[in-house]
Amino acid sequence: MKLLAPLLVLFALGVQRSCSSGDDLIYGYECQKSRCVKVELDSQNFQKAISLPVCRIFCSGDVPGTIWPRPSGLVDFDSYMLAVDPSNIEFHLPTLSKQSQLWTASKERFMHLLYAVVPNKNVLRKGGRPLIVSVELTSTLDDVVPRLTLDTDESYALQISSGNGSVATATISANNYFGARHGLETLSQLLVYDDIRREIQILARANIEDKPAYKWRGLLLDTSRNFFSVKSIKRTLDAMAMVKLNTFHWHITDSASFPFEVKSQPELYKLGAYSPRKVYSHEDIKDIVEYGRVRGIRVMPEFDAPAHVGEGWQQKNMTACFRAQPWINYCVEPPCGQLDPTVEELYPVLEDIYREMFELFDPDVFHMGGDEVSVSCWNSSERIQNWMLQKGWGLNEADFIRLWAHFQDEALKRVDAVAQPNQPSINLWTSHLTKVPYIDEYLDKERYNIQIWTQGNDSVIQEILKRGFRVIISNYDALYFDCGGAAWVAAGNNWCSPYIGWQKVYDNNLDTIAGQYRAQVLGAEAAIWSEEIDEYTLDSRFWPRASAFAERLWSNPNESWTSAEARLLFHRQRLTDYDIGAEAMQPEWCLQNENECPINALNAKF
Structure with missing residues (x-):
């Protein structure tokens, strides 16, 4: 990965205009030695200073710092931003009739993400360049409703270009709907709000080639111990889509309750649900499955028995x-x-x-x-x-x-x-x-995939792998997000305490767990078992730890969590912009003063 243009002082914003509506702002940012440094605004530096999102795009090294998860392939971009007119965005989407609803929903989601980061639409500056978003599918042999499978190619390529004073163009190329959808998600993270100039900005030129390291990237939610509303499940799917997780493992029933409507055996849910209001009807499930499909997510049921x-x-x-x-x-x-x-x-x-x-x-x-x-x-x-x-x-x-x-x-x-x-x-x-x-x-190894929930260093993992079984990793010592808290059947803490920090999640390397059998690892799932969690605490238990998990599965980075901390802190802020109740990681001061909070092990004095 290579950053072509130098990052110097970033005067070349293409939006070097004074803005009286920014008079109420008293600080901005400058990129200094690959760090976003907060500076007070005055008449001398107003044109030079940039907003935090713009700074994070350029100041994070070889990848725009607003993209999560980090792309796995080629990333190449210029240090030049353009103002975009959000009311003048034109979409050129595939015309396959059986996919039309998916593309319409994806377009609506894209625009929602765009405006969600704008605190007040009424203060947006008029003008800016038109933007054309073009999606090109390389495989259009069948006009069918797309179905995510273990063989689906989720790769995409994104190119952003513009001429002098012309329309900005973003072209996404992919083999199918799911790859193209990921490309749209990445593009949405490259459209940022500059609160100094009060406008939406985009990179003037970029080239990204991207694909996931693992084909199975999932979250498990248990909806039996406690019931979760359709709204809260959809909110989880929204956040999963932001980080390109692709499997929602729905542990829908258990011994505590049976909330799944089975029309042919109605006494199961009528006797087994906590109340008639706490049942997932066929209509609810169809709605959730389609909601997931739009967001590139398979909704997989589990009937535990x-x-x-x-x-x-x-x-x-x-x-x-x-x-x-x-x-x-x-x-x-x-x-x-x-x-x-x-x-x-x-x-x-x-x-x-x-x-x-x-x-x-x-x-x-x-x-x-x-x-x-x-x-x-x-x-x-x-x-x-x-x-x-x-x-x-x-x-x-x-x-x-x-x-x-x-x-x-x-x-x-x-x-x-x-x-x-x-x-x-x-x-x-x-x-x-x-x-x-x-x-x-x-x-039979040809029929069964084994989902491993023991500790990551358990010898049983190698015994399963050497027999040729494919596996999904959910080692509880890193990926059970309900761990940490009071016990619910006795005194003390729950069985898998302590709480698992995002750092351990990020560094939970599947290559290390699988060893020589890495090719047999389909991917991983992080899990929430809901004995002590319901929809009111769901967001903070999953996020932003599930985002750290998502980057491990998408990019499989060689670096440890320390290299990702500043980017994840910024990403967590984006989650909250989209009404995801993600848990706080640090004081907001750390977000605004990059790398001033982590301990430098070489210089720390105690």
Whole structure:
């Protein structure tokens, strides 16, 4: 990556005009030794001083400092800004009829992002250059509604150009909708508001080639322990789109509640939801799935089984240890409950659930859970014991793992029945079933991806990888964002405390975790399990840590978190501009006085 033009004093703004509407401002910024330095404004330096966003574009080295995540390929730009007339932006978008709604929504989102950083539209200066935003797709063979899959090419190229006094042009080239959408997101981060001259500005020339390092870049949200409104989920999707995360893993049900509307089995949600108002209807889900598609995000459902079921199944007589007490003897947290694999009538019910999920989500990858199955729960059921003994099995751990594998095989048959004509990839959590020797006996590496939630240095990761399985990394010591806080079933702190800082998230290098098997890593997910989190604390738990996570997955930087701190601090401010309640990282003084807050380890004196 190379910055072509020198950064000297930045007189060449193309907007060197006095502005009486800026008389109320008393400070601006200058780029000094690759740092944005705050300066008081006076008649001598007014023309030289620039706003903080403009300074961050030029003063962050070889990449414009307003772009998050950092582009992974060629970045080349000139140190010259142009004023843009936001009321005179013309879009040349693909004319594929089945994608028209997506392009219309993307255009509206782009304009919303543009104006969100302007404190008061009424003070915007008149004039500025027209801007043409042109999107060119290199593959238009099929006019279809685009579907994000593991094979989707999300790369894009962005070129910004202008002639003397002419229209500014931004051209985005991509293979498909999803890559082009990422290009639009990057372009929106290069349109900044100069609060000295009260105008929108853009780079006069730039060339960016960009693509993600990992194809699976996700956030998991558990909506069972606490319910999250559609509005709060959409807000999460909005923030994910800003940082090019592409998978929303929806852990939609669990033992605590069943808020998913299953029309063919209505007692599940009628008995299992916290209230009739806390149900995700088919209309809600379709809305969320399409909202995600516009933002380049697959919405993937998880139906966790055979453990983590309970509420909603009261009338089915298909569970074991339902609400058992003392719960600690039967499950990892209350309320307890596991499906009973010996009940033949269970599997048609599962097929109904799967069918409606596939109709609503159309997933290319489906998550079947498989987490924290309790042998003691199943062993407490006389019905299960008798079934196993009649088959000539014993009642030791290996026999119960065999029962688990029986359930998995039968459930998978139902998934495949409703997913026709396609066979989706299946995600499973690391568990006893994914340990040696059971993984060799019961799981097919061609069908199953393993989502790893153990610690990043756990030896089980290498055991899974060397068997050829593809993995998704969610090591809890870096990517469980609910960690840190009071325990909710006892005194003290919750089980995975302490709180995980964004620095550890940023430095959670998947290459280090995977070693020689890096090619088998699809990507990673950061997770929020919602025992102690609801929609009122959702934003601050995800953001800006999920942004640090996003840059790790998109760019896979060689540098540590220290090189990203100033950029992330600025990005966090942008999140709040877009009404994302991102947690504060530092006092605002640190934002306005770049690199004055971090400790310099070489010079620090204590």
